[in-house]
Amino acid sequence: MLHFESDYMETCHPLILKKLEEINFEKNVGYGCDGYCDRAIAKIKKACGRDDIKVQFLVGGTQTNSTVIRAVLRPAFGVISADTGHIAVHEAGAVEASGHKVLTIKGHNGKISGADVASYMENFKADSNWEHEVRPGMVYISHPTEYGTLYTNDELVDLYAVCRKYKLPLFVDGARLGYGLAAGEITLPFLTDHCDVFYIGGTKVGAMFGEAVVFTDERLAEDFFTIKKMSGGLLAKGWLLGVQFDVLFTDDNYLKISKNAIDTAMAIKKGLTEKGMTSYMDSPTNQQFFLVTNEEEKRISEFTGYGFMEKPDKDHSVIRFCTSWATRMEDVNELLSHF
Amino acid sequence: MLHFESDYMETCHPLILKKLEEINFEKNVGYGCDGYCDRAIAKIKKACGRDDIKVQFLVGGTQTNSTVIRAVLRPAFGVISADTGHIAVHEAGAVEASGHKVLTIKGHNGKISGADVASYMENFKADSNWEHEVRPGMVYISHPTEYGTLYTNDELVDLYAVCRKYKLPLFVDGARLGYGLAAGEITLPFLTDHCDVFYIGGTKVGAMFGEAVVFTDERLAEDFFTIKKMSGGLLAKGWLLGVQFDVLFTDDNYLKISKNAIDTAMAIKKGLTEKGMTSYMDSPTNQQFFLVTNEEEKRISEFTGYGFMEKPDKDHSVIRFCTSWATRMEDVNELLSHF
Amino acid sequence: MLHFESDYMETCHPLILKKLEEINFEKNVGYGCDGYCDRAIAKIKKACGRDDIKVQFLVGGTQTNSTVIRAVLRPAFGVISADTGHIAVHEAGAVEASGHKVLTIKGHNGKISGADVASYMENFKADSNWEHEVRPGMVYISHPTEYGTLYTNDELVDLYAVCRKYKLPLFVDGARLGYGLAAGEITLPFLTDHCDVFYIGGTKVGAMFGEAVVFTDERLAEDFFTIKKMSGGLLAKGWLLGVQFDVLFTDDNYLKISKNAIDTAMAIKKGLTEKGMTSYMDSPTNQQFFLVTNEEEKRISEFTGYGFMEKPDKDHSVIRFCTSWATRMEDVNELLSHF
Amino acid sequence: MLHFESDYMETCHPLILKKLEEINFEKNVGYGCDGYCDRAIAKIKKACGRDDIKVQFLVGGTQTNSTVIRAVLRPAFGVISADTGHIAVHEAGAVEASGHKVLTIKGHNGKISGADVASYMENFKADSNWEHEVRPGMVYISHPTEYGTLYTNDELVDLYAVCRKYKLPLFVDGARLGYGLAAGEITLPFLTDHCDVFYIGGTKVGAMFGEAVVFTDERLAEDFFTIKKMSGGLLAKGWLLGVQFDVLFTDDNYLKISKNAIDTAMAIKKGLTEKGMTSYMDSPTNQQFFLVTNEEEKRISEFTGYGFMEKPDKDHSVIRFCTSWATRMEDVNELLSHF
Helix, strand or coil: CEECCCCCCCCCCHHHHHHHHHCCCCCCCCCCCCHHHHHHHHHHHHHHCCCCCEEEEECCHHHHHHHHHHHHCCCCEEEEEECCCHHHHCCCCHHHHCCCCEEEECCECCECCHHHHHHHHHHHHHCCCHHHCCEEEEEEEECCCCCCCCCCHHHHHHHHHHHHHCCCCEEEECCCHHHHHHHCCCCHHHHHHCCCEEEEECCCCCCCCCEEEEECCHHHHCCHHHHHHHCCCCCCCCHHHHHHHHHHCCCCHHHHHHHHHHHHHHHHHHHHHHCCCEECCCCCCCEEEEEEEHHHHHHHCCCEECEEEEEEECCEEEEEEECCCCCCHHHHHHHHHCC | CEECCCCCCCCCCHHHHHHHHHCCCCCCCCCCCCHHHHHHHHHHHHHHCCCCCEEEEECCHHHHHHHHHHHHCCCCEEEEEECCCHHHHCCCCHHHHCCCCEEEECCECCECCHHHHHHHHHHHHHCCCHHHCCEEEEEEEECCCCCCCCCCHHHHHHHHHHHHHCCCCEEEECCCHHHHHHHCCCCHHHHHHCCCEEEEECCCCCCCCCEEEEECCHHHHCCHHHHHHHCCCCCCCCHHHHHHHHHHCCCCHHHHHHHHHHHHHHHHHHHHHHCCCEECCCCCCCEEEEEEEHHHHHHHCCCEECEEEEEEECCEEEEEEECCCCCCHHHHHHHHHCC | CEECCCCCCCCCCHHHHHHHHHCCCCCCCCCCCCHHHHHHHHHHHHHHCCCCCEEEEECCHHHHHHHHHHHHCCCCEEEEEECCCHHHHCCCCHHHHCCCCEEEECCECCECCHHHHHHHHHHHHHCCCHHHCCEEEEEEEECCCCCCCCCCHHHHHHHHHHHHHCCCCEEEECCCHHHHHHHCCCCHHHHHHCCCEEEEECCCCCCCCCEEEEECCHHHHCCHHHHHHHCCCCCCCCHHHHHHHHHHCCCCHHHHHHHHHHHHHHHHHHHHHHCCCEECCCCCCCEEEEEEEHHHHHHHCCCEECEEEEEEECCEEEEEEECCCCCCHHHHHHHHHCC | CEECCCCCCCCCCHHHHHHHHHCCCCCCCCCCCCHHHHHHHHHHHHHHCCCCCEEEEECCHHHHHHHHHHHHCCCCEEEEEECCCHHHHCCCCHHHHCCCCEEEECCECCECCHHHHHHHHHHHHHCCCHHHCCEEEEEEEECCCCCCCCCCHHHHHHHHHHHHHCCCCEEEECCCHHHHHHHCCCCHHHHHHCCCEEEEECCCCCCCCCEEEEECCHHHHCCHHHHHHHCCCCCCCCHHHHHHHHHHCCCCHHHHHHHHHHHHHHHHHHHHHHCCCEECCCCCCCEEEEEEEHHHHHHHCCCEECEEEEEEECCEEEEEEECCCCCCHHHHHHHHHCC
């Protein structure tokens, strides 16, 4: 059986386990006040090209999204998101559980544009009942998106300009950021300069777990440590996060290992397209989507795992093949051989 | 200047003020434990044709919606609503503030059908990621809807059957219930038998304020008194609510005074349509919607107040003329004379 | 049967009902945007001696407390209160329901001092685990307190100085403010200058319902209208609040009618003490507390209503006799005649 | 420098790292649906002596406490805890952030008794204002407590009987459960039979992270998976938790490694007491508390890390020496040599 279900099927990059073994009996203070966290933060700052940023570690993606959003928003404010955004669909209402509404905009292949946000804001301002409605208080995007697509530099510049015009902090969910950096135009320093807070995904990009939140506007980081504790996101053995990001941000590992996911995903995309499969979304990253009939899906399920996305009609499904830093090209070749 | 902005522009039915004057210095115990509340509840039970229901009073509509919803839903459950539902649009995120997501379905003239809910539930169950998504935990409709439309008996029977099939309590927002009863097919006993909880709107139908929540499934009323207190919805001088609903449910007043709103609204509908105005929605109740150009709107604003609904394009607006139990036909005639 | 259960047993001052009758069919816009609210606000500003304050109306006390507190506090911050504070005991967890902890300090006859708060803050700062604890974010007091006691000018000056030192907004619950103004040293202008937000209680002081929140630091009032809506505290027919406070703040009515409560309460205090009853708390306001044996309580319950406070031991209870703007001296005399 | 600050200073038991290395490139499905979790659950069930329990994994203690509590409580209900309980003091308001109040009872050396709870409930029921107060909805204890103390079998039997009488689910925080099992009377099967939900702490007892929640009343586990997701507590690579608890519950490892913490703690207790240090609490587990003067504390801080607990007066502090599964007796001896 092959496995292309998701990008978090293997434990972690071997260098991380190696390091953990080395320091296993070393005594560290808890909650991220250790030297590994300090070193990881220094390296992240360097990779982002900015020293005035604040970095905080959390354990997982949903936790990170809801904790950042509750830290940023005032009561009665909501967060603007594409209707396909992870926070809008697959987080079991974590944002609402913190008291805030997700305000959805129809996305374009998972993305929203500056024009979308401007239009939303102008409609809001033109509505004479606006004081009875949830106030838009920030904008959430994911990069790569849930459909594997990427923002270009120009798109991000444009979106961020609109956000600043309307005083909406821009938050970028980077659960798969490595794969975006490896496949797209936007670099880490460029991202740092064009949003207010983002996170560098570890769980899906080589770590066992862990996400590094980068506040480029440090006012948004106020009291974040305590808010993280309150949200159940403060890891007791914080050095585990420090060690992992320290390894990932040493020798450009984060980018290097991400590249494998892109190479294998592109092989799948090319291979399956050549074999006549219908691509559902032109994704440049590690998630590849195909439209299949029920019969095809049944056959495919016999030799490989894959992700289910949606059923556009009763006869078809959209399925996803997902690669990661750990995917082997030989498994890709075996996958292709079945078509 | 004429006033057709809303159905809550006058203070209250004169019989209510008269009664309040009579009892002004009478000493009553607080929080709804007085005799007026008891009498009002007995009359409401009679009007609903059921003795096994639980009645609780609150002060306003948004408060009632969010308090009922938080009382009914478990954590991680959401409430299904039409995308035009009041809770989805005009309550400033009150439901989300209590930790729950509003799950929207595209409405048809403000309504949702049994088929809509069944389809939502089947999609939910078919989604292999459902455990990562907000669980649908109840259904919210308004009757009349925000667009003045009404459910038929058959539609309600159908919707309630689907709700029961999927174990979703059905909650009916009756902020304007009197106008629905006066204009439509559904009667109070029929409604009582075809939903799990609803409220009888007072604020918009003759009272100064006040909504009477009827739990037809009494299990949903458990601890409701304390939840109401926690939600800031427990009125200290509870007899004010008792007195008002006592008056409204004496001599069939609630229905009788509602009829005036329908008569005056129909006169507006007929009159304006005959004069060539474009009706935007075929509403049988006290809210009448028209599509106007920007120039028309400007002219109208010079002689009457009205409600703004939306701008379908930059050259047009949808505006609303609203009547109430207190609207005088002479004001309607004056309104029509301007067209 | 006599009634001294609470100070909200009568409907309202007759001038209010008279005014409501006069304007019953007048058409007003909703949500507090009417002229009565404007006039009431202007009069309140004048009575407070300050033009730079923001005034907002709500319906009831618990609603006001929880709405103000959620508007002021950031996530993970709590509100400091006496352990006997209304928010700590009798609001069914309304503050917690908005996500915030009530941090209690042992009160002295219902009050807390500047020294208490300073001590709390110093302990907090000295605790090396403070980042894992709820951050104190504001201070709540009531004036009069739940035990009828009052702050002196000096006590308030001292407490407010400590609050400012530690950057803790000071919020004064004035559910019974009229009775405090009528009996004590603190005047409305003095209060305005020595806290950041307070409210002027209407429900217990002559109104049918209604509380006027005064933000002396207007930054705390940001978005308050929408937060009020979200919290279910925005009254549709807002002019009802405007009319009531307009009447109460005309011709010094608020203070004048409060005086009756003090006069009648002092008669009870003097009369019962002379007759050998044991006063439980030296209260200068409209709540008078007595320690009674179970036998005495039984006998008392046969001729009058009263409030139950607590049972200090199995043989005794603390009971409360409460007067109001509407209490008649003849009822007091009848009460005394029973002892 | 020695380190006795806490029991989570080392990474994890070597067998865990070894296992993780073995399976590093094995592909596992996410969210706890893997075979390791299944095996760990089977072993936990066996260790608990019951097959009808439900086991769910989370990442950390605060997260576990707040997620379990929000899953169990209805709106307007609170959780009873000792005033020294972790949820009452050191979780930054996580319980309140989920909308619930922590109702504190004065503890006895960190514990509360059946009599305490019964007294609380009788007072609550006797209070005629109970419907305006937070309803007690469950009881929280920790075993071992925050002061290292342990419940006896009899105490737990008694407390649980009271909880059942008042229909209060009993939740036992077992962040340090291993150390309680190794030092006290209560066994895992006994605990399983005398509470409704508890958790087996991993973070402080040999795991890198992870807590295993055991629902002995499976009705409390309803929807828990989704509530966990909503609360940010669902780990993507769930097998990491499965692997760890699989190792800990193989060959009685959990108990075996816990014993080291007790042995080393007893050596500290005996050693320091013999050297004249003042024990602050008679703790049979891995946390040992001493009362020291400011001068002593300063001196101690020069050769070892320790935990700060509280300052009973300005001249003294209570400090804590903490051992763990990984503490070496030679470090204890070095510690003792400094006194």
